[in-house]
Amino acid sequence: MRNVPNQLREAFRSAGRRLTPQRMLILQVLQESDRHLDAEAVHDRVRQRDPEISLATVYRTLALLKEMGLVNAPSLGAERSRYESAGSTPHYHFTCLNCGRVMEFDSPLIGQLSDELSQAHGVSVVGTQLHVVGYCASCVAQMGGESETSRQ
C-alpha cells in the first residue's frame, strides 16, 4: 500500500476514512474504465484481482467514493421512477442535492443542441431529456462558505 498518490491518501485521511486495498482497487477499476459501470460490473472487474472482495463492499465503496466526489453517478439520485403527464411543454429538471427540491426550466439552447446534433451526425432527434444537479440558490446561501460537502 505504498505508491499511493498522496493526494488520494490525503483525501481519505481528511475525510476520516481509511484507504483500504479494496477501496483502491475499486477506484482503480473505475479510473481504468472508459465507460460507466454498474455495481456488478465493478465487482466483476475487481474480483479479477481480488476474488475475495464482496459485492456489499463494492456498494459501500461506491457510495463512499461518490460522497467524497471521487466518483460520479450519472444516474444521480437513483431514486424511484417518477412520472408526469406528457403533452405539456418540454421541460428539463434541476435537482438540488441538498434539499431535494426539483425545479423545471427550459432553454432555447436545447433546441440549438438538437440542431447541432442533427447537423453534425445526421440524426433525427425525437426528444431530449436533460437533468441538471447541483445546489439551489437557498441552499447555496445557507451553506455559505462551509467547505463540507453535504450528503444528498
Next chain:
Amino acid sequence: MRNVPNQLREAFRSAGRRLTPQRMLILQVLQESDRHLDAEAVHDRVRQRDPEISLATVYRTLALLKEMGLVNAPSLGAERSRYESAGSTPHYHFTCLNCGRVMEFDSPLIGQLSDELSQAHGVSVVGTQLHVVGYCASCVAQMGGESETSRQ
C-alpha cells in the same frame, strides 16, 4: 365512461388497448398533478377515488401510458445506477430508437446551459446529464419517407 376525449379513446383504440376506468383515473391524476409522482404517490391519489385499485395496476398502467407516449418518465431508462471515475470529460448520450445504438457526444452548448441556469436561478451546478433520443443517420436513411411517429 362517456365524456372521454375522443382523441384519448382513439389513442387507445388504435393501440389495441382498452380504456378502462382505472387507466382513465391514473391518467387524470397525472394530468392534475403539477409535480412528478412516483408509482406509490399515484396509487395513493388514485385510491382516493377508487380504493380498490391495486399498485400492480398502477405500475402496469404507467408502463403502458409511457409506451403510448401519454406519460413521460423523466428518469428515462430507470436502469441500475452506473458509476464513472470523476474528472473525465462530461459526455452525453444519443440513443437510436430504431437500432438501439448509443452514441456519445459533447457540446459547448451544455456548458452555456449551465451558465445560463446559474445566472437565471442562482443555482450551483454540479453536473448535467443529457439524454437525446431519435433515429441515427443510417436508420433515417433506411426508413426513408415513412411518416409513422414513434414512441419514446
Next chain:
DNA sequence: TTACCTGCAAAGGGTTTGCACTTTG
C-alpha cells in the same frame, strides 16, 4: 363472446444492513 385487464399474492432483482471478524492508523 373473447381478448384484454384487474387484484392478489408471491417472486424478482438491485441495494442495504446486522453481525462477528479483520485491519488500518
Next chain:
DNA sequence: CAAAGTGCAAACCCTTTGCAGGTAA
C-alpha cells in the same frame, strides 16, 4: 488498541408476474 472496514447472508424495497376471476368492445 480503538475505530473503521470487510464478508456473508438475510433483509429491504420497488417493481414485475402468474393466476383466476372480471370486463370493454
